[in-house]
Amino acid sequence: MRKYCEQCEKEAETKVITKREAYQVCGELIEVDAQVLVCSECGDELFCEELDNATLVKAYNEYRRVHKLLLPEEIKRIREQYGLSQRSFAKLLNWGDKTICRYENGSIQDKAHNSILLFLREPENMRTYLTENEVTLDERQVTKLLKRIEKIEEDEEFCTSCRILNLFSNIPCEENGFKGFDYDKFCAMVLFFAHKSSELFKTKLMKLLNYSDMIFYKENGISLSGSKYVHFPYGPVPNHFEILLEKMQMDHIAHIEIIYDNGYEKHQIIPDRDIPSDEFSDEELKVLERVVNKFAHFGSAEISEYSHREKGYSSTRKGEIISYSYAKDIELDRE
Ligand SMILES: [Zn+2]
Known part of the structure; x- marks a missing residue:
């Protein structure tokens, strides 16, 4: 530039x-x-x-x-699991109208607020809170919230989902590109690539995700999805990728169809919904578009071969995390 x-x-x-x-x-x-x-x-x-x-x-x-504080996206996840708007959540906690909104947008929460949010992450604690405090929500909202808590506790699938997301580190560090794992963003990226490709196979998807995260990190100092990438024999793979794909199938976001081609098993990504319209900033979209255009005509084997030549890949061994510190050596337009 x-x-x-x-x-x-x-x-x-x-x-x-x-x-x-x-x-x-x-x-x-x-x-x-x-x-x-x-x-x-x-x-x-x-x-x-x-x-x-x-x-x-x-x-x-x-x-x-x-200071072991929750990240903005974790606060959002706590609120959303109870189906509350930012305003009603703040009201429930007797906080200022805009408080939750500010926290979700990146303001640092004070420590007392953080402890309450951590406590309320557990549905059981939310029930205790509702019964032991005089809350300013109207009765209808309280009833709705109690029903929701019951549903969360009964819903095994939901619990599995939470456990899955707990596998992912939320503490920003060099391995996740200084961003806690953002499942929604990750899904939106998968949907973006699935919709923008005529056919998309799993091996290629992993590389597209890796390049987008690395390039965005290189240019902005923070990754897109917060995913870590592991050195696998055929290239960098998002950490716990198989589990994520299963969860995405469970959440009706995308699924895999197995195609047999000349005796080879190919795993095609089939999107189950549209690209969310509000998930990406303009800068994020630009990086995703550059990556998808760059590799538009690359098959899985070619893109694997291309990614094997990256320094982050050649400097790590099988099973090791490829740190974002290698992103500085990545070039989209090298030969
Ligand atoms: Zn100068």
Whole structure:
């Protein structure tokens, strides 16, 4: 990307470098690896809103990790399991109208609020809370919520779902691209690739997911889905991929159809719903489109071969996690 450099007084080539930076978060100095845009000629730092925002998110998440605070998407998941709107959830807790909304959008919650949210994650505790506190929700809403709790406790499938998601680390670190695993985003990415390809097989899907996460991380300092990737003989694979595919089938998001082709078993991804319209930002969509276009004419074998040449792959061994720190070496347009 070319940008105007004030130092050089002209448009110049730019590059992204990583450097240690300290940020004030809730009165504490938090150090993170920041990605900054610099002029390739003089090395001066250039302003880039996206990178700045990504670094800030990283610093916030690091603060959350240190203080063992729930992530915004975890707060959202707690609320959604009870079928509550942001406003009713805040009301139930006797918090300000906008409090939940702010937390889900990335503001840091205070510690007392965090403890209450953690407690209410368990349906059993929510029932206790409802019976022991004078809540400001109207009776109809309370009845509805109690029914929901009952349903959650009875619903084995739901419990299995929760257990599955608990397999995934929610603490941002270099292995997940500084983002807790986001199941909804992951599903939306699968749907995106399934709809944008004439036919999509499992092996290719894994590579498309990997490239999107790595490229987005390289350019924004945070991954898209928060998935970790494991070194497998045929390329990088999202961690617990088989379990995720099963869950997606259970949730009627997408399923696999086995096709026999010349004695080979091929696993085709069949989407069961549309690409969600509100899951991706413009920047995220752009990366997904670049990845799908780049590999449009690659078969599973070709894309495997291509990904084997990545440094992250060649520097790790079978079964090891491929850290996002290798993302800096990934190029979509190399030969
Ligand atoms: Zn310059």
